[in-house]
Amino acid sequence: MSKRRPYVRPMDGWWKKNPYFVEYMVHEGTALFVAAYAFTLLVGLVRLGQGEAAWNGWLEALKSPLSLAFHAVLLVAILYHTYTWFKIMPRTLPPIIVGGKKLAPATITGGGLMAALVASLVLLGLVWRIAQ
Template sequence: MSNRRPYVRSMDGWWKRDPYFIRYMAREVTAVFVALYAIVLLFGLVRLGQGEAAFNGWLQYLKTPWMLVFHLIVLAVFCYHTWSWFNIMPKTMPIIFMGGKRLQPGTITGTGLAASVVACLAVLFIVRGMS
């Protein structure tokens, strides 16, 4: 019979094999911080529903140094999320033609990042106007 004995290599630690994979995993790990931030907001909402004293407790908690460090990290991670989200966008969109020419990946990423800057500024100004 045949002497075939195909060898299947292990996938253990595959993400360490290539810097490209490390960047991919970094992109995916951002989700942990998105979840943590959403949980902090959810706590605030529940506290809001429980009344003024409870909500003020949550507000005081946000002022602790640990929460500042946490939010600074989350801010950096969200910025990376924004960048990576629009960076992969050209791959996730159908081919689009504008004026007979194919829309270039750089244009798509650039437009997305610009939209994000505009949206963030809009939120900042609206909140400023409300307070």
């Protein structure tokens, strides 16, 4: 009779045991904020469909201090999402060979962040034009 009795350790609270995992949970948590924003927009879209009065009511609601605070939090969380999204990108892409050498992870992350900046400026420019 074998006396083996392998002990399986529980996984409870694993994410609290290592700073790396804490950070992982935080950046995964940004999803809640992305969802919250998408629902905010969805409400706006529904109100738009309900006509001008409804839409203006939604616009009014956006002007409340509570909404400002809410959006400020969203902004920070989604900015953090952007940063972590591109930070992990070098691990998710196939190697990019430029001039016979593998592109450095920092270059890929930097490139992603640059792309986000450019996309944001383009978006701002478009809205600016619509506003005129």
